[in-house]
Amino acid sequence: MLKICEKNKSFNGFQEVYEHQSSTTKSKMRFAVYKPKNSKNCQVLFFLSGITCTEQNFIQKSGYQKYASNKNIAVVVPDTSPRGKNIPDSEDYKLGCGASFYLNALTNPWSTNYNMYDYVTLELPKIIEDNFNFDIKKLGIFGHSMGGGGAIQIALKNPNIFKTVSAFSPICSIIKSDFSKKTIQEYLGSNVDSINTYDPITLIKLLQREDTIKIDVGLDDEYLENLYIKEFEKECQKHNQKLEINYHQGYGHNYYFIHSLIESHFQFHSSLI
Amino acid sequence: MLKICEKNKSFNGFQEVYEHQSSTTKSKMRFAVYKPKNSKNCQVLFFLSGITCTEQNFIQKSGYQKYASNKNIAVVVPDTSPRGKNIPDSEDYKLGCGASFYLNALTNPWSTNYNMYDYVTLELPKIIEDNFNFDIKKLGIFGHSMGGGGAIQIALKNPNIFKTVSAFSPICSIIKSDFSKKTIQEYLGSNVDSINTYDPITLIKLLQREDTIKIDVGLDDEYLENLYIKEFEKECQKHNQKLEINYHQGYGHNYYFIHSLIESHFQFHSSLI
Numbered sequence: 300m301l302k303i304c305e306k307n308k309s310f311n312g313f314q315e316v317y318e319h320q321s322s323t324t325k326s327k328m329r330f331a332v333y334k335p336k337n338s339k340n341c342q343v344l345f346f347l348s349g350i351t352c353t354e355q356n357f358i359q360k361s362g363y364q365k366y367a368s369n370k371n372i373a374v375v376v377p378d379t380s381p382r383g384k385n386i387p388d389s390e391d392y393k394l395g396c397g398a399s400f401y402l403n404a405l406t407n408p409w410s411t412n413y414n415m416y417d418y419v420t421l422e423l424p425k426i427i428e429d430n431f432n433f434d435i436k437k438l439g440i441f442g443h444s445m446g447g448g449g450a451i452q453i454a455l456k457n458p459n460i461f462k463t464v465s466a467f468s469p470i471c472s473i474i475k476s477d478f479s480k481k482t483i484q485e486y487l488g489s490n491v492d493s494i495n496t497y498d499p500i501t502l503i504k505l506l507q508r509e510d511t512i513k514i515d516v517g518l519d520d521e522y523l524e525n526l527y528i529k530e531f532e533k534e535c536q537k538h539n540q541k542l543e544i545n546y547h548q549g550y551g552h553n554y555y556f557i558h559s560l561i562e563s564h565f566q567f568h569s570s571l572i
Numbered sequence: 573m574l575k576i577c578e579k580n581k582s583f584n585g586f587q588e589v590y591e592h593q594s595s596t597t598k599s600k601m602r603f604a605v606y607k608p609k610n611s612k613n614c615q616v617l618f619f620l621s622g623i624t625c626t627e628q629n630f631i632q633k634s635g636y637q638k639y640a641s642n643k644n645i646a647v648v649v650p651d652t653s654p655r656g657k658n659i660p661d662s663e664d665y666k667l668g669c670g671a672s673f674y675l676n677a678l679t680n681p682w683s684t685n686y687n688m689y690d691y692v693t694l695e696l697p698k699i700i701e702d703n704f705n706f707d708i709k710k711l712g713i714f715g716h717s718m719g720g721g722g723a724i725q726i727a728l729k730n731p732n733i734f735k736t737v738s739a740f741s742p743i744c745s746i747i748k749s750d751f752s753k754k755t756i757q758e759y760l761g762s763n764v765d766s767i768n769t770y771d772p773i774t775l776i777k778l779l780q781r782e783d784t785i786k787i788d789v790g791l792d793d794e795y796l797e798n799l800y801i802k803e804f805e806k807e808c809q810k811h812n813q814k815l816e817i818n819y820h821q822g823y824g825h826n827y828y829f830i831h832s833l834i835e836s837h838f839q840f841h842s843s844l845i
Contacts, residue, residue, distance in 0.1 A: 307823075307824050307826055307828040307829075308790070308792065308822040308823045308824065308828065308829070308832070309828040309829075309831065309832055310831075310832045314828055359632065359633050359827070360632050360633065362635035362638070362831065364828070364831065364832075365635070365831075365832075517581070519581065549581040550580075550581045551580050551581065553580055554632070555580040555581065555582040555587055555637070556580075556581070556582075558582065558583075558635065558637065558638075559581070559582055559583045559637075559638075
């Protein structure tokens, strides 16, 4: 049962926000949906946001609705983690609420609720299929920072669910990045196999996609050395993964960068479907 | 002395935020500036935001940078009021910080600091002229809600400073609107002449502009009856003020509406300079 929380006309469609009880995260979850005007059987994109974000940041700040409207693409933006008074959290912004890293946690107290990998790959696609008239077979995924890495690790393992993939400034090594290296130990303990399952650089050595992965990153990104994008690029070359990567002079890690490049991601995803 | 607080590349220019000590409001003030790539002698627009906003709302949510970049227009976005621990405020969001209504207050405790009319018409244009290489003679003004009404009342009295004017969902009657009728009594007492000076509908009977005023408003605007736009339109017709007014089916009072229509405002202002 979906409860609608927000509905606002934006360009030719509507920007909506829904709430529901998730069986995967055992909590209430919110996600945003952009419904373009002619939504019947339209293409769908999932956008995964970065650390500290909710479903609101991308829908308020990226300016994407213009392109979703023009290209008649539905966009689904989940929250970045479960939330609520019974949901484990921490004072570190890199762990707990807002910082799920889109994985299934294995350890206490996280494993009951922090199952965002299953939420994004199983529960949410089913909810969208059951409640909206979009064509879930034309589903792609993209994201930013933590969510850019999340989009890549999810897409590499699920090419049958996610037909296209792109990322802004993705964290390509959850093992090495200062954003994630402690967090994944909290969520996954010392289970190296499981950690590797969520690590884009490790995965790309084992799994490649037939379609191109698109990445954009700013050269003035204040976190550039914590993203490990060059290392990911090198592994893509080594393992023949087609990669369209662009480094952009002057841009940072923020939504001003995403907004400046967002049109090209809609062009990319629509060109492949 | 301007202190730079934020600088982020956005499209071909930079979105910046500055802080300075204002002689008009006797407080620190922040304003945002979008510097397009070729800013020398470029056109400038001031954007006045609505109640509760700071300089951040418009720069994060409206998506305007794409058009400012394309058309090489600088945009200056002041905060909506003075702020700080020594600045009078109230618990009512319609009075005090975030709700200056762009007038010069006459009564205690407001009159020392709440001089946003002078700030926008005198101090800020001078600061921009002295610190940036834009052409201040090509200055226009626009705004939203409280700021839409503010843009209109300011432009009607200052055609030599502001060469073009437009508004999203403006409050056209500060005397009648529930957003302002109590507030203006707080700021201006029972001084009817002064109140009339800041009331768009009263002003348009006395002062008309040679150029067209552009207004956009959503027909699903939840505050439509508190904006008095139809009444303003009627007075414009009666007094031969050229008005380009468009009512848009389905849109509300929010930034999703502004974002959907923002391109047309850049087209409008650039076409007149």
